[in-house]
Amino acid sequence: EAAVTQSPRNKVTVTGGNVTLSCRQTNSHNYMYWYRQDTGHGLRLIHYSYGAGNLQIGDVPDGYKATRTTQEDFFLLLELASPSQTSLYFCASSDRKQYFGPGTRLTVL
Amino acid sequence: GQQVQQSPASLVLQEGENAELQCNFSSTATQLQWFYQRPGGSLVSLLYNPSGTKHTGRLTSTTVTKERRSSLHISSSQITDSGTYFCAMEGSSSFSKLVFGQGTSLSVVP
Numbered sequence: 001e002a003a004v005t006q007s008p009r010n011k012v013t014v015t016g017g018n019v020t021l022s023c024r025q026t027n028s029h030n031y032m033y034w035y036r037q038d039t040g041h042g043l044r045l046i047h048y049s050y051g052a053g054n055l056q057i058g059d060v061p062d063g064y065k066a067t068r069t070t071q072e073d074f075f076l077l078l079e080l081a082s083p084s085q086t087s088l089y090f091c092a093s094s095d096r097k098q099y100f101g102p103g104t105r106l107t108v109l
Numbered sequence: 110g111q112q113v114q115q116s117p118a119s120l121v122l123q124e125g126e127n128a129e130l131q132c133n134f135s136s137t138a139t140q141l142q143w144f145y146q147r148p149g150g151s152l153v154s155l156l157y158n159p160s161g162t163k164h165t166g167r168l169t170s171t172t173v174t175k176e177r178r179s180s181l182h183i184s185s186s187q188i189t190d191s192g193t194y195f196c197a198m199e200g201s202s203s204f205s206k207l208v209f210g211q212g213t214s215l216s217v218v219p
Contacts, residue, residue: 031205043152043195043209050205058206059110090151097142098197098207100152 004101019078023091031094032074115210128183132196140199
């Protein structure tokens with residue numbers, strides 16, 4: 001089974017703050033994804049990547065940057081966090097099937 | 110864009126009853142995956158089933174690609190099956206991207 005880890009698991013920040021969410025996968029999958037999950041909206045794709053240095057725009061990218069530094073590591077950056085970005089964030093990796101990390105709950109006050 | 114509709118939105122079962130969850134999609138699916146999420150938890154992949162019928166334990170998924178639908182059958186439901194079930198599909202125009210349905214919330218009661 002693929003292993004995907006995320007850190008931190010919980011984060012509280014203030015409006016305008018900088019936040020970096022980290023994701024690591026240990027199965028050398030090419031594809032990695034960042035989603036947000038909100039009540040009433042289900043899971044929505046923010047950004048994804050098919051390898052180190054690559055970045056693809058997802059369906060709800062506004063206000064988010066991402067960077068894939070290695071095959072294993074994918075980061076999501078919120079440079080000026082807003083309350084609308086309060087959400088549960090999931091990272092996933094894929095070898096056709098997607099495997100999800102445990103999630104990061106972000107609160108922007 | 111591509112859409113995934115799941116039904117019912119919620120379902121309450123007595124322990125031991127069977128459940129049938131439906132997923133319909135707006136375009137041909139090249140990939141179809143069912144996930145389970147416990148309240149407050151992560152998503153766990155249950156079945157990867159782009160076509161035909163797949164089984165694992167008490168779960169059976171049937172995907173009819175031409176009719177753009179998939180179902181998940183849960184037999185002999187248990188209280189621990191409670192949670193939300195998501196269907197997600199990848200279409201030919203969205204290579205490597207999954208589009209998720211809104212989920213079916215299942216409650217299994219004694």
